[in-house]
Amino acid sequence: MRTKLPYNPCFDMPVFPFLIIFKSQTTAMNIRHTLIAILLLPALVYAEVPPAPALAAKAWLLLDQQSGVVLNAKDPETRVEPASLTKLMTAYLTFKAVTEGKIKLDQQFTVSMRGYKVGGSTMFLEPNTPVTVDNLIKGMIVVSGNDACVTLAEAIAGSEDVFAQMMTAEAKRLGMTGTNFKNSTGLPDPDHYTTVADLAKLSAAIIRDYPQFYPIYSMKSFTYNNGRKTMTQPNRNLLLYRDAFVDGMKTGHTASAGFNLVASTRRENRRLISVLVGAQSDENRALESAKLLNWGVQFFETPKLASAKQVLASPKVWKGMAGQVPAGFLFDRYVTVGRGEAKNVKQEMTMSGPLIAPIKQGQTLGKVKFSLNGKPLAEYPLVALQDVGQAGIWGRTVDTVKLWFK
16 A cells, blocks of 8 residues: 655654655655655655554554654644643653752652642642652652642742643653643643644653653552551553563543553664553553554564764865764664565765865765665765864865865
8 A cells, every 4th residue: 555654753864865655554644744754754665564453542653763763653643632641741851850950869849739639640648748859750650640740840840830831842842843731740621732743752752861760661560658658559551561571651541531651662672652542441552552562563673774973984085184084973873664674775875075174073974875675765964973173284285286186
């Protein structure tokens, strides 16, 4: 079946990817999304891949985090109610505040009456019992405590209302163009919404920007003593108990939103992130997410094209203190292809020339094109991996003469 390039919510993409006709069934996007894909995103070149499974949910998306390619999606830009998936952004801003030293993990705060009475999921904070930021983070992530969210929001921003404004601003910075937050918890509000594409961006950003906190998402339970009693509550992500490769991320549910789940699996040095919203039950969201993740694992692979700062070429430099400059990519480069196709990926390199010093690290020197079975796959800028300063007056003069005759 002929399909369009899937929409991709991630960053650090090739300079000019290509639109490929695939032999697998993916969600057809509207013209605007297709244009975004053509301009910004790496293409997938599929082998014969079975269609993605039909899922019982309102919307979903499957992202290969390393390549940034969306393998399958339904209604990725449709406005949805995130419910407690909101807490992914509450956590992101909390991780940011800790990393920047605005709050400390061992710092203690006391829940306000607003937080104490917020309702919904709770870690059972008591108004007269201080709690550390470390425990608040675990209470927010593992047991989805609304009281923990409000307490963190007030600690960071002074009020939950101001914190919600920070959440929306951060969403815009991350490219989450279809998102608006009105609270830190995900409790229903007509102006509190997002999309599964935006939730995929946010989930990938957490893993990328704050890997030191990510293991919390794999905790199967959390034990907390609120001064009155000790309680152990389980993580509601059923996939953590059923699939040893699943290591996160977050559940969500309200009567109006249905049952939501962001899940992540790491297998064969690949990480896939699924976002699914509007399922009918806790069990259903786990089953449907597992179908999507397993399809992505079974039928695709994500070979590394090149490592960060790997020298791919050493082109000649004129009028420089060095005669050559190492060239490559500043970041690891991956691409997603049908399983078994990685061996058929080919590379072609072209240089912009002549290269005249001075040259700065990161300066574009040429481009690298990758193809699969004769079809364009991706194109990236080839950049300088280190500076090359200008030669002295004599060296520059000699090379100037040589260039006249070149």
